[in-house]
Amino acid sequence: MGDQPDFHAATVRVLYRWRVAKEKRAEFSSWWHAGTLNIRASYHGALGSTLCQPAEDDDHLVAIARWKSESDLAQFWRDYKGDSPFPGAVLESAEVFAEIDNLVVDN
Numbered sequence: 001m002g003d004q005p006d007f008h009a010a011t012v013r014v015l016y017r018w019r020v021a022k023e024k025r026a027e028f029s030s031w032w033h034a035g036t037l038n039i040r041a042s043y044h045g046a047l048g049s050t051l052c053q054p055a056e057d058d059d060h061l062v063a064i065a066r067w068k069s070e071s072d073l074a075q076f077w078r079d080y081k082g083d084s085p086f087p088g089a090v091l092e093s094a095e096v097f098a099e100i101d102n103l104v105v106d107n
Contacts, residue, residue: 010098011047012070016063017093024088025061031086032063045072060092070096 020028029051036049045068052062067073073096 012067013097013099014065015095018061019059019090019092020061021088028089043076
């Protein structure tokens with residue numbers, strides 16, 4: 001089991017799948033951007049997020065957040081209030097992954 005990532009020590013990624021009404025996409029993107037900046041400023045361990053549009057799925061947007069640790073993420077979730085903070089969007093799932101490697105290449 002030595003190959004298993006240690007979720008308590010590892011940087012984590014969270015994949016959030018949102019169902020967003022098409023007419024609300026631009027407004028949702030602005031809300032998400034401002035919210036990500038606020039989370040980064042307010043929560044220790046918040047390392048940012050990327051918002052994506054699946055290539056063959058017009059009904060969803062996917063955010064991929066990065067947290068320094070599972071405990072930092074858990075603190076954010078403990079503080080989170082409400083079902084869906086954005087009208088016209090439904091958070092359908094959130095899946096947590098331990099980061100094994102993070103390779104970023106800038107050209």
